[in-house]
Amino acid sequence: MNRPITYLCNVIVTLLLIFSLAATAVLSVIQCYSLRADTCIALLGKHQLADRVYDNLDSYYHEQANTSGIPASVYMDSISKEQISEIIHASVVNAFAYLHGADTMEQVETDFSKLEENLISFFRTYAEENGYEKDAAFEKTVDTAVANAKRNIMTTADVFRFYTLYDAKVLDKARAVTPLVPKALAAGIVLTAVLLGLLAWIHRKRIYQMLYWAAAAMFAASVLMILPMTWINGTRWFDRFAVKSDQIFTAVTGYLYGNTGMVLMIGILGVVIAAALWIVFALLHRHMLQKQSA
Amino acid sequence: MANAATAVHRSPQKALPWILTPVLLLILSIGLVMMVYLLMPSHKLQSYLNLAFMDSLKVTSTTAGLNIVNKDIDTGDQRPTTDTGKIITPKFGEQYAKLVCDDIALTVSVYFGTTKELLALGACQSTQSAVLGNKDNVVISAHVNTYFADLDEMETGDIVVLYTEYGKFTYRVKEQIRFPKTDKRYIVPTGTDRLTLYTCEGDVLGDSDNRVGVICDLVSKEYFVPADE
Numbered sequence: 001m002n003r004p005i006t007y008l009c010n011v012i013v014t015l016l017l018i019f020s021l022a023a024t025a026v027l028s029v030i031q032c033y034s035l036r037a038d039t040c041i042a043l044l045g046k047h048q049l050a051d052r053v054y055d056n057l058d059s060y061y062h063e064q065a066n067t068s069g070i071p072a073s074v075y076m077d078s079i080s081k082e083q084i085s086e087i088i089h090a091s092v093v094n095a096f097a098y099l100h101g102a103d104t105m106e107q108v109e110t111d112f113s114k115l116e117e118n119l120i121s122f123f124r125t126y127a128e129e130n131g132y133e134k135d136a137a138f139e140k141t142v143d144t145a146v147a148n149a150k151r152n153i154m155t156t157a158d159v160f161r162f163y164t165l166y167d168a169k170v171l172d173k174a175r176a177v178t179p180l181v182p183k184a185l186a187a188g189i190v191l192t193a194v195l196l197g198l199l200a201w202i203h204r205k206r207i208y209q210m211l212y213w214a215a216a217a218m219f220a221a222s223v224l225m226i227l228p229m230t231w232i233n234g235t236r237w238f239d240r241f242a243v244k245s246d247q248i249f250t251a252v253t254g255y256l257y258g259n260t261g262m263v264l265m266i267g268i269l270g271v272v273i274a275a276a277l278w279i280v281f282a283l284l285h286r287h288m289l290q291k292q293s294a
Numbered sequence: 295m296a297n298a299a300t301a302v303h304r305s306p307q308k309a310l311p312w313i314l315t316p317v318l319l320l321i322l323s324i325g326l327v328m329m330v331y332l333l334m335p336s337h338k339l340q341s342y343l344n345l346a347f348m349d350s351l352k353v354t355s356t357t358a359g360l361n362i363v364n365k366d367i368d369t370g371d372q373r374p375t376t377d378t379g380k381i382i383t384p385k386f387g388e389q390y391a392k393l394v395c396d397d398i399a400l401t402v403s404v405y406f407g408t409t410k411e412l413l414a415l416g417a418c419q420s421t422q423s424a425v426l427g428n429k430d431n432v433v434i435s436a437h438v439n440t441y442f443a444d445l446d447e448m449e450t451g452d453i454v455v456l457y458t459e460y461g462k463f464t465y466r467v468k469e470q471i472r473f474p475k476t477d478k479r480y481i482v483p484t485g486t487d488r489l490t491l492y493t494c495e496g497d498v499l500g501d502s503d504n505r506v507g508v509i510c511d512l513v514s515k516e517y518f519v520p521a522d523e
Contacts, residue, residue: 018323216316220323240347
């Protein structure tokens with residue numbers, strides 16, 4: 001081991017390196033995973049979100065049929081799982097475009113002509129069979145039913161609640177932070193490089209010793225990431241999510257567990273790299289001692 | 295060669311610092327993280343987290359689900375009562391009260407939380423409203439095609455009693471209400487003892503955009519005296 005003053009310098013630089021490495025790793029997950037629309041889109045297929053939305057709508061309209069008198073088939077025959085999938089896909093793309101700088105969050109455009117046609121046809125047939133007069137009040141009821149159906153389908157398909165977050169201005173807050181992430185990541189990388197450079201300078205006479213301290217930093221940073229992520233995943237902490245609608249719960253917790261899983265994976269990779277660095281260091285150290293003894 | 299081997303196989307005392315240093319660094323870094331966490335003003339974030347991830351809402355499966363708890367609440371409980379007592383906050387999905395209105399022959403279980411599954415079982419209390427016994431607006435809703443089918447028949451002066459495991463709460467109907475479904479004025483906290491019951495307005499064709507119900511004033515709060523007192 002080195003002299004006390006050198007040892008202290010190593011400890012201080014390595015401590016800084018631990019936080020710099022951990023921060024850089026977490027920021028890289030945010031930049032390359034959390035802030036990408038593809039991450040949410042991948043969950044669409046993984047958790048069959050369109051199927052869940054479709055089933056939710058089907059169950060809702062069957063339940064509503066008791067009070068509204070409109071059979072569920074009037075709604076469900078006019079929408080498909082593919083159409084729902086497209087709505088979810090578009091809402092995710094629009095939300096991430098807004099997060100990354102688009103002026104407004106575009107509304108999802110989808111073809112509801114079949115739905116309109118089905119509802120209008122049902123109302124007209126019902127009116128004719130039951131002798132209802134097709135007056136202004138009747139037309140208003142039809143318009144309300146069509147508008148409510150469209151809104152309900154769009155809201156149910158907004159599985160990540162992006163439009164609710166947009167309305168509540170929560171996305172605006174996230175949008176203000178998003179451009180800072182790549183800058184912070186660049187700063188983290190530069191700081192890590194500087195600290196590694198500093199370690200190299202401290203060990204300029206026996207450069208291989210730097211490997212030991214870099215590995216120690218990598219190990220501690222990895223454990224710092226692994227411990228909380230293991231706890232979150234192990235206790236299924238996100239299962240406490242307050243919104244219990246199947247499709248929203250699955251989408252949101254799926255996204256959150258995806259993030260913790262990614263950090264955990266990087267942490268485990270870090271431990272493996274640290275172990276590899278220590279082995280290389282031990283071999284070099286042994287080689288140097290043998291050389292000195294010879 | 296023998297010298298080299300001696301040099302490499304150093305005493306354990308010399309190897310110890312190499313082994314302990316990473317552990318020391320780890321302990322130091324965890325300590326620093328804990329210190330920053332404790333010093334940081336995180337209460338605001340904590341309150342948001344508590345709202346979004348309520349402990350009582352945890353489900354054990356990987357998919358959404360409810361822990362529905364059914365209870366046998368006795369509406370003929372003859373235990374002695376007092377004016378004050380301990381309120382037991384129910385968990386989400388728990389049946390924690392029974393609502394009785396003899397004037398319209400209504401007896402229905404009340405579940406804490408409002409979901410499609412709970413609405414199929416009985417009346418549901420909004421988790422954002424006051425738990426029975428607390429001084430605020432208690433908001434309960436149910437489907438018009440099931441449990442609250444006759445709610446529009448409730449009249450001013452009718453008595454509504456809510457039985458729980460910890461007490462009996464009596465209300466009197468003050469007024470009937472009708473409001474658009476987007477209007478939140480009747481379901482927000484009022485700061486006064488109030489019971490609000492509502493359901494969808496019955497509509498043969500189309501979705502109902504209106505809600506109907508009653509507002510009730512508190513008549514009495516009676517808490518059951520625990521058996522050990």
